Amino acid sequence: MSLNLDDKKAVVAEVSAQVANAQTIAVAEYRGIAVGDLTVLRAKARESGVYLRVLKNTLVRRAIADTPFAGLSDQLVGPLIYGISEDPVAAAKVLNDFGKGNDKLVLKAGSYAGKVLDQDGIKALASIPSREELLAKLLGVMQAPVSGFAGALAALAKKREEEGAAA
Secondary structure (H helix, E strand, C coil), X not given: CCCCHHHHHHHHXXXXXXXXXXXXXXXXXXXXXXXXXHHHHHHHHXXXXXXXXXXXXXHHHHHHCCCCCHHHHHHCCCCXXXXXXXXXXXXXXXXXXXXXXXXXXXXXXXXXXXXXXXXXXXXXXXXXXXXXXHHHHHHHHHHHHHHHHHHHHHHHXXXXXXXXXXX
């Protein structure tokens, strides 16, 4: 069912709003994927805060014109699903992880920081840990000396207590 002009304008406005806040766009070809699998992919995207949608390529070209993602226009050919995210790695990670389990989803291209990425670039971006993972690792590194110091103090207190009981 085709969209009328007002519907097309609404879609372009919605996508433009998402792109205005986005850091990354990842694009994948979804030809031959079952509806149930797409539903699973959409659920994973929702959990990760990724705007995931199948869109007409011409409407996306209009939405990304005059944005840092404008260079991606040449790659928008065929049946594509678009992942748009504020997190630099979330969109790439969601599509890449799903593509590992479903060979019918083929990463095509993407854009990050004004640069157009090919399939290998998107996979490399997806391999970077997310912001939450990096913060968790940083917190673990920061807590290690404190917990080690607390353990040493507890051992010292226990040793002195034993020496006091033995005396």
